[in-house]
Amino acid sequence: MYLNIMVNQSPIPVVVNGAAGKMGREVIKALSQTTDMNLVGAIDINPEHQGKDIGELSGLSRPLGVPITNQLEPLLLIASQEKQLGVMVDFTHPNIVYDNIRSAVAYGIRPVVGTTGLSLEQLQDLAEFTAKASTGCLVIPNFSIGMVLLQQAAVKASQHFDHVEIIELHHNEKADAPSGTAIKTAEMLADMGKSFNVPIVEEKENLIGSRGFEGREGIRIHSIRLPGLIAHQEVIFGAPGQLYTLRHDTSDRACYMPGLLLAIRKVIGLKSLVYGLEKIL
Numbered sequence: 001m002y003l004n005i006m007v008n009q010s011p012i013p014v015v016v017n018g019a020a021g022k023m024g025r026e027v028i029k030a031l032s033q034t035t036d037m038n039l040v041g042a043i044d045i046n047p048e049h050q051g052k053d054i055g056e057l058s059g060l061s062r063p064l065g066v067p068i069t070n071q072l073e074p075l076l077l078i079a080s081q082e083k084q085l086g087v088m089v090d091f092t093h094p095n096i097v098y099d100n101i102r103s104a105v106a107y108g109i110r111p112v113v114g115t116t117g118l119s120l121e122q123l124q125d126l127a128e129f130t131a132k133a134s135t136g137c138l139v140i141p142n143f144s145i146g147m148v149l150l151q152q153a154a155v156k157a158s159q160h161f162d163h164v165e166i167i168e169l170h171h172n173e174k175a176d177a178p179s180g181t182a183i184k185t186a187e188m189l190a191d192m193g194k195s196f197n198v199p200i201v202e203e204k205e206n207l208i209g210s211r212g213f214e215g216r217e218g219i220r221i222h223s224i225r226l227p228g229l230i231a232h233q234e235v236i237f238g239a240p241g242q243l244y245t246l247r248h249d250t251s252d253r254a255c256y257m258p259g260l261l262l263a264i265r266k267v268i269g270l271k272s273l274v275y276g277l278e279k280i281l
């Protein structure tokens with residue numbers, strides 16, 4: 001399904017960090033269907049999974065001969081010694097992703113980062129760090145093409161509407177709020193050079209938080225966490241007499257894989273950090 005033609009090139013060595021997680025396992029399955037990428041390591045801190053074969057854990061019919069380890073640096077070293085430039089895919093946790101990126105870059109390994117929760121200051125710092133090291137890095141809050149299309153439609157709509165709010169809905173195992181995708185969407189709208197949601201009455205929150213988070217240019221984000229959800233986002237534009245609602249629903253994490261594999265192939269040719277899938281499509 002994800003076959004790619006390789007012309008006289010060694011496969012891209014890939015280490016997957018957070019390999020035993022929900023996204024990590026999906027990444028392992030996707031990598032196993034490519035011909036131009038080679039899984040060289042699977043890292044995860046979950047003590048239950050140490051030493052297990054990542055192929056079997058991910059539900060593949062055969063073992064991959066790659067045991068799960070909690071040691072990132074030795075695998076970065078191994079990947080750095082391969083012929084082709086190496087890539088670290090990261091789907092771990094907001095608390096550790098910044099350090100993971102710096103470690104990978106220190107070994108000359110290109111990070112492809114799906115983990116959310118990096119602050120704008122951390123992103124700025126990493127942009128400078130990767131540029132100095134002349135090392136590509138992709139930070140992608142959402143790998144699904146549907147979400148990029150939603151964001152592009154939202155940017156277009158924002159030229160015609162002055163009122164907009166974002167609602168993001170996720171499973172309740174999610175550590176960070178709001179979602180990285182909602183933050184990116186709000187940033188894209190705020191960059192349009194206009195203010196939204198100028199109040200027409202004096203508003204008072206009788207219950208703090210009931211109007212959500214208000215960010216740059218008056219854009220509000222509301223976060224919902226419930227079992228039964230995967231990942232969903234609505235961007236609702238309002239004007240007198242009409243609503244324009246954009247919605248994206250994830251029903252399977254497989255939706256992120258085409259974007260992820262594209263990012264692995266593209267990051268090799270970059271020289272610094274790029275933020276957002278739309279920049280590499």
Ligand SMILES: NC(=O)C1=CN([C@@H]2O[C@H](COP(=O)(O)OP(=O)(O)OC[C@H]3O[C@@H](n4cnc5c(N)ncnc54)[C@H](OP(=O)(O)O)[C@@H]3O)[C@@H](O)[C@H]2O)C=CC1
Nearest residue numbers: 018020021022023044045046092096114115116141142143
């Ligand atoms: N960009 C995108 O398109 C998408 C991004 N995401 C983001 O990816 C991240 C992971 O999501 P998801 O897979 O659902 O989460 P999971 O909790 O299912 O998986 C994360 C895995 O990483 C492990 N882990 C935690 N800390 C470390 C560490 N320091 N080193 C190595 N492994 C670690 C966890 O172990 P343990 O269980 O023991 O904590 C777990 O196995 C989140 O930030 C999420 O928002 C998710 C979906 C799509």
Ligand SMILES: O=C(O)C1=N[C@H](C(=O)O)C[C@H](O)C1
Nearest residue numbers: 116141142174179180181231
């Ligand atoms: O935690 C998740 O599940 C997701 N996280 C990303 C985010 O925070 O935007 C991407 C997607 O929404 C799924």
